[in-house]
Amino acid sequence: MVRELLEALDQAGVRLTGQRRDLAALIARRQGHFTAADLLADAEKRSLSIGRATVFRLLELLADQNLVERVDLPDGRHAYVPCEPSHHHHLVCVSCGAISEVDDCGIDAVTAEAARRSGFEIQSHRLELFGRCPRCQNVEPRQ
Amino acid sequence: MVRELLEALDQAGVRLTGQRRDLAALIARRQGHFTAADLLADAEKRSLSIGRATVFRLLELLADQNLVERVDLPDGRHAYVPCEPSHHHHLVCVSCGAISEVDDCGIDAVTAEAARRSGFEIQSHRLELFGRCPRCQNVEPRQ
DNA sequence: CTCATATTGAGACTTAGTCTCAACTCTGGT
């Protein structure tokens, strides 16, 4: 995972600096979604001195490469999720934050129908699913 | 529209204060989505002195009543949309900000399939569609 | 190794939103 991130950065034609390697490692060892503040805290915990601006800049870079995606949590906060670069959607566990990816499986029909009804020319869409992952269901069933 | 907002507030068992009436009027005369800052600016323009906290408090109230919904624009900003209280999704025009509502028309099948594949227990979902509304398509076709 | 250039970080700044608390204003009861 670290390797993929670094390779992608390399392919993007940017420099592989120490900070970027460190951040890639921090992202790789994260489970589920995380915020910019999480990364900053991780870096601090390991005495890596990385500026706030650098974190946001890297996240933007990775987002441009579709290696990380921005999701909006139900409470309105922004988080990032490392993911495959192909188009897909996310299932977010509201208990533990775990993320699972799902592919389109039928959304296109829905958007086409919506376009037909409304007259809109649809350019993009975003679907986020919130619920509980299998593990959290086992821990405390039928919460 | 103003009337609906005020009635809903009344039903929610809260007081109908001058500020709430003013804000309801400002929301009613807005087209498409708006941000809290927009309302604040509107209020200032009309020399209505309404505090920032009051605006956020009213938006929260209306959101609780499902009379307003929070949408996350593609650029990451938060906006609010006045809407029907039933479950539905939004089409957002990226040119002019116009909003159109669409009902589920098939999403449930998609979420059910995603749940089956992932093992998640899905509690809620959010679908946002971005594109250009019919009017903007006419103004500048095939942008 | 060198040098042009990309990158970095400190910190000021902006924007969104929350919180507190004293002052104010609805509204139901009389």
Added chain:
DNA sequence: ACCAGAGTTGAGACTAAGTCTCAATATGAG
């Protein structure tokens, strides 16, 4: 119409997220 008490308000401090600037630094092509 009046009162009292509970709900509401606004100023402004505060927090968090994110952006921007610019001098100093690190990278990597040659």
